[in-house]
Amino acid sequence: MAGWLASQGRDVLLVDGDDQETSSDFTAWREQTLGNTGYTLVNMTGANLRKQVEAMKPKYDHIIIDTGGRDTTSQRAALSVADVSMIPFVPRSFDLWTITKVTDLIDEIQSIRAEPLIAYTFLSRADIRSADNRDVADALSKISQLTYLAYPISNRKAISNAAGLGLTPFEGENIDRKATKEIEDLFNRVLNGNDITATA
Structure with a gap:
């Protein structure tokens, strides 16, 4: 999402709040591949994440916070300051077992x-x-606590x-049009509320 927003000329901050630092690794690969990430990356974890993100909100068009899927202090801080949360689910029954924990956390944050x-x-x-x-x-x-897209x-x-390679599917030499459309349709729906006919 950070790469997609940056490609549209938006000033984007990507916050890596996950101890696994996947966003940081992705950004390092991206810099090696492109020479320029197109967005700003910072690492922040813990309860202080909320205060720091609040302070930086006026400086950016969008702030994306990656906290991973576990219930952590960083995730709770991010959910308390974010406007929108995007929660992916892999379509397997064992992934769905976590839904009660997710909804309990959303209820608590709300x-x-x-x-x-x-x-x-x-x-x-x-x-x-x-x-x-x-x-x-x-x-x-x-x-009821979640809006399914x-x-x-x-x-x-x-x-x-x-x-x-630190790239999005809509960058590089071999662009997958189907993958690009799926991602852009989702992001457009989240950011602009534009509903496009989609199937699950």
């Missing part, structure tokens, strides 16, 4: 916020065609190949 958090969920690494997609999408669409991101080799 109770301390002045303005409600917009919590979106979508399918990530979805099979191209699978009953699992439909079953998990149906389950997610029934959860029917814009699945398929499990495409082009995405992992690009990521290994």
Whole structure:
């Protein structure tokens, strides 16, 4: 998302709040490949993340915070300061087992916020065609704390190949048009509220 926003001329801050530092690794590869990331990266973890992000909000068009999928102090700080949360689910039953923990956390965060958090969920690494997609999408669409977006991101080799170079699927020599469309449709829906016909 940071790369997509930067490609549109937006001033973007990417905050790596995950101890695994995946966003930092991706950005390092991106700098080696492109020479310029197109966005600013900072590492922040812990409760202080909220205060620092609040201070930097006026300086950027968009701030993207990556805290990983675990319930951590960094994730809670990010959810308390963010406008929108994007929660991906892999369409497998064991991934869906975590939904109660997710909804409990969202309920807790909503109770301390002045303005409600917009919590979106979508399918990530979805099979191209699978009953699992439909079953998990149906389950997610029934959860009141989350707004399910029917814009699945398929499990495409082009995405992992690009990521290994620090690129998005819409950059580089071999652009996968299907992967690009899926990602752009999802991001446009989140940022602009534009609904496009999509299937899960």
